[in-house]
Amino acid sequence: MIRTFAILLCAVFFCNASFAGGDANQLYEALRKKIFQVKDYQALVEMKIEVNYMRIPQLTGKLYFKSPDKMRLERTGGLSILPKKNINLTLSNLIPSGQVVVMDAGYAMLNGKKVRVMKIVPELDAGDIVLTKMWIDEESLLAMRTETTTRNDGTVIMEMQYAAYAQYALPDRVTIFMDLKDYKLPKGVTLDYNQSADLKPKKKTENQKGNIQIKYLKYEINKGLSDAVFNQKN
Amino acid sequence: MEPIIAVEHLSKSFKKRLAVNDLSFSIAEGEVYGFLGQNGAGKSTTMRMLLGLIFPDKGAIFIRGQRFDNSKRHLLRSIGAIIERPDMYGYLSGWDNLKIFATLTDPNTPDARLHEVLEVVGLNGRENDKFSAYSQGMKQRLGIAVAMVNKPDLLILDEPTNGLDPQGIAEIRNLIRSLSKDHGKTILISSHLLHEMELIASSMLVLHRGKKIADGKVNDLLNPAQTLVEFAIQDTTIIMDQLLHSAWASTLDQHAADALVFKLHPDRIPLLNAWIVEQGGRVKGIRSKHSLEDYFLSITHD
Amino acid sequence: MIKLLWFELYKIFRRPRTYISFGIVTAITSVIQLAMLSDGESFVNFAMQGINEQFEIQGRIMNGYLIGYIILQSLLIHIPLLVALVAGDSLAGEANLGTLRLILTRPISRHQLILVKFISSFIYTTLLIIWLAVCALFFSLWLFGTGDMINLKSDAFILILKDDLMWRYGAAFLFAMLAMTTIASLAIFLSAFADNAIGPIISTMGVVVVLTILSNLELPLFNLVKPYLFTTHMIGWKGFFDDPVPYEAIRRSCFVLVAYTIGFLGMTMLYFNKKDIRS
Numbered sequence: 064m065i066r067t068f069a070i071l072l073c074a075v076f077f078c079n080a081s082f083a084g085g086d087a088n089q090l091y092e093a094l095r096k097k098i099f100q101v102k103d104y105q106a107l108v109e110m111k112i113e114v115n116y117m118r119i120p121q122l123t124g125k126l127y128f129k130s131p132d133k134m135r136l137e138r139t140g141g142l143s144i145l146p147k148k149n150i151n152l153t154l155s156n157l158i159p160s161g162q163v164v165v166m167d168a169g170y171a172m173l174n175g176k177k178v179r180v181m182k183i184v185p186e187l188d189a190g191d192i193v194l195t196k197m198w199i200d201e202e203s204l205l206a207m208r209t210e211t212t213t214r215n216d217g218t219v220i221m222e223m224q225y226a227a228y229a230q231y232a233l234p235d236r237v238t239i240f241m242d243l244k245d246y247k248l249p250k251g252v253t254l255d256y257n258q259s260a261d262l263k264p265k266k267k268t269e270n271q272k273g274n275i276q277i278k279y280l281k282y283e284i285n286k287g288l289s290d291a292v293f294n295q296k297n
Numbered sequence: 298m299e300p301i302i303a304v305e306h307l308s309k310s311f312k313k314r315l316a317v318n319d320l321s322f323s324i325a326e327g328e329v330y331g332f333l334g335q336n337g338a339g340k341s342t343t344m345r346m347l348l349g350l351i352f353p354d355k356g357a358i359f360i361r362g363q364r365f366d367n368s369k370r371h372l373l374r375s376i377g378a379i380i381e382r383p384d385m386y387g388y389l390s391g392w393d394n395l396k397i398f399a400t401l402t403d404p405n406t407p408d409a410r411l412h413e414v415l416e417v418v419g420l421n422g423r424e425n426d427k428f429s430a431y432s433q434g435m436k437q438r439l440g441i442a443v444a445m446v447n448k449p450d451l452l453i454l455d456e457p458t459n460g461l462d463p464q465g466i467a468e469i470r471n472l473i474r475s476l477s478k479d480h481g482k483t484i485l486i487s488s489h490l491l492h493e494m495e496l497i498a499s500s501m502l503v504l505h506r507g508k509k510i511a512d513g514k515v516n517d518l519l520n521p522a523q524t525l526v527e528f529a530i531q532d533t534t535i536i537m538d539q540l541l542h543s544a545w546a547s548t549l550d551q552h553a554a555d556a557l558v559f560k561l562h563p564d565r566i567p568l569l570n571a572w573i574v575e576q577g578g579r580v581k582g583i584r585s586k587h588s589l590e591d592y593f594l595s596i597t598h599d
Numbered sequence: 600m601i602k603l604l605w606f607e608l609y610k611i612f613r614r615p616r617t618y619i620s621f622g623i624v625t626a627i628t629s630v631i632q633l634a635m636l637s638d639g640e641s642f643v644n645f646a647m648q649g650i651n652e653q654f655e656i657q658g659r660i661m662n663g664y665l666i667g668y669i670i671l672q673s674l675l676i677h678i679p680l681l682v683a684l685v686a687g688d689s690l691a692g693e694a695n696l697g698t699l700r701l702i703l704t705r706p707i708s709r710h711q712l713i714l715v716k717f718i719s720s721f722i723y724t725t726l727l728i729i730w731l732a733v734c735a736l737f738f739s740l741w742l743f744g745t746g747d748m749i750n751l752k753s754d755a756f757i758l759i760l761k762d763d764l765m766w767r768y769g770a771a772f773l774f775a776m777l778a779m780t781t782i783a784s785l786a787i788f789l790s791a792f793a794d795n796a797i798g799p800i801i802s803t804m805g806v807v808v809v810l811t812i813l814s815n816l817e818l819p820l821f822n823l824v825k826p827y828l829f830t831t832h833m834i835g836w837k838g839f840f841d842d843p844v845p846y847e848a849i850r851r852s853c854f855v856l857v858a859y860t861i862g863f864l865g866m867t868m869l870y871f872n873k874k875d876i877r878s
Contacts, residue, residue: 384697479732
């Protein structure tokens with residue numbers, strides 16, 4: 064009884080809020096339309112992966128994307144490292160597919176700018192995404208931050224900065240924050256040379272935070288990428 | 298003349314075993330000097346000390362008047378040696394072995410010199426065979442070639458005829474004689490065979506359990522005329538005066554109140570006995586002391 | 600001295616036994632390369648389980664650089680044995696053969712002889728490491744191609760870009776030379792006590808194995824002595840595949856290895872200079 068009442072109260076609150084500055088559904092739809100106008104792109108990127116247990120230098124390469132969920136980082140002769148498929152690096156992947164319920168969460172300040180906050184919940188239970196929270200700059204119609212809760216991979220937070228490709232809702236810089244499991248191999252197998260500072264015992268943590276920073280240098284948008292690009296091996 | 302080697306009170310022990318005990322001797326230039334003694338007598342240990350392989354506990358070694366431990370490297374330039382077996386690198390040829398050891402003494406040893414010594418030891422034509430394929434005699438000859446290749450004044454050869462057949466022994470013997478006679482080398486040679494010493498050496502030192510028991514010219518040491526004969530006489534003073542004025546005086550070696558020791562050939566014992574009796578001496582007994590050979594045989598058979 | 604060294608090397612390289620080491624290095628590297636060619640994928644997947652759960656790595660993981668690293672890691676215990684085979688034989692082998700007494704009747708000092716034995720062992724070690732580099736790295740690059748290298752530590756995943764690898768390998772091989780030179784000096788030291796090469800070779804390996812176990816045991820008692828064991832520092836070459844490269848630690852390891860090498864050499868000279876040659 065109390066639960067039902069709480070849900071009703073929430074619904075009333077969100078409904079009231081959505082009327083505060085224009086229809087949240089319309090805003091979401093306009094943004095979604097803007098995001099989905101990009102069917103594919105290839106971009107020169109610089110990628111920096113910052114995970115406690117990973118020491119990876121800045122990677123440069125070509126990032127290919129094809130809607131809805133194909134992505135590949137090409138590094139000629141080198142290795143490419145991307146988070147698992149369900150935590151993709153583009154905004155379009157962090158918005159639930161199909162019918163959604165959009166809930167207005169009012170306004171907030173993000174990096175000194177007033178942004179509209181809304182929560183998007185998929186109507187169907189099938190997908191991996193449970194909830195996406197978006198911080199939207201209404202003026203430029205751009206998502207500045209998203210917080211996506213997934214069924215299997217915890218919460219993924221994305222922060223975006225836009226410049227030259229703002230009209231396509233394609234960011235110049237993206238920082239993805241995610242939850243990661245700890246990593247450990249037996250010392251007897253690796254026979255480490257433990258002379259450096261890492262001799263000090265580390266705090267034991269079950270889960271760790273990590274982030275990936277991507278700088279997009281140059282986009283080529285909607286050139287009709289073939290699927291074969293995504294099947295190639297580096 | 299200054300001896301080429303002079304050894305003074307040399308001693309060496311290994312753990313509790315005294316290998317060389319207060320040994321002194323000297324070797325004159327041009328001599329073939331023999332070390333005689335059974336196995337373990339201390340011959341090799343002494344030779345090793347002369348070459349700086351073993352460090353003496355006591356005593357001093359002088360070579361050409363210079364103290365050996367002070368100028369070892371300099372003095373070794375004028376010494377060639379084989380100690381025990383002439384072991385070399387089996388996988389290398391005789392030539393390679395000779396070249397390596399020659400170069401260790403003189404990096405500029407010319408190939409002509411190598412050919413020359415190979416000629417002297419009779420290995421010309423076999424120099425390219427692997428050392429492991431050489432017979433024992435060839436190995437010994439190559440060892441001698443290695444010892445003499447840098448034209449040393451002094452050769453130290455430890456049992457160079459060991460393990461050879463009679464013909465091989467004769468060959469090495471002739472070679473050593475020739476090195477002394479024709480090349481003027483001073484040679485220190487060791488053997489456990491008295492006969493061998495007799496044939497090669499001019500002087501000799503007999504070692505037994507690390508101690509010198511005799512040394513001198515081989516001819517003197519092995520001469521029967523030098524046999525010591527002891528006459529036990531009741532009162533030697535009765536005949537002493539006549540004896541000292543007789544022809545036997547030169548054979549008298551030692552005298553005491555009840556004994557006289559003569560150095561003479563055993564054949565002359567009856568004559569001397571008759572003479573003493575004639576002079577009024579009361580002979581209680583006659584004992585001929587062992588000759589060197591007898592003595593050596595007795596010690597090598599204990 | 601140069602002539603003496605020349606003949607020492609001539610003796611080492613005319614001896615068929617010397618080439619066994621080069622053969623063993625070739626054989627071991629070939630076996631690992633073949634195994635990696637046929638089943639490397641599953642080996643890598645097994646090692647990368649923890650990473651693969653969360654990241655998708657595409658590209659030629661099994662490249663020549665990684666195989667080279669795997670080979671170097673596996674040969675950690677074998678190369679010291681091969682070095683000991685020659686260095687342990689240096690004095691004891693001559694004593695056993697009977698040539699030591701012949702050498703020492705020549706006008707060369709015992710210090711000089713030890714130094715020549717050490718330099719020749721160092722040259723042999725260097726050539727062996729160069730051959731290892733050819734087999735482990737260059738053959739692997741030829742067989743598996745190039746690419747970025749993944750280095751898995753017990754608590755870290757390190758990715759090194761392919762253009763950043765060759766100097767690391769060069770430095771690692773130089774470090775390995777130093778580590779193996781320490782082994783050579785230990786083997787020469789033990790060789791000075793014996794008249795038979797087997798003893799010093801086995802003793803050298805015994806020392807290396809026991810100390811390596813101590814270096815790797817995670818017990819507080821051993822943590823006190825670990826920094827002073829040369830075996831702890833022998834794997835310093837791995838530091839060049841870390842990010843960032845722990846230069847300070849590598850410098851410390853180099854210092855320890857050089858100190859041990861000089862120590863072993865000095866003790867050999869002290870002992871051998873007074874040793875009675877009775878062989």
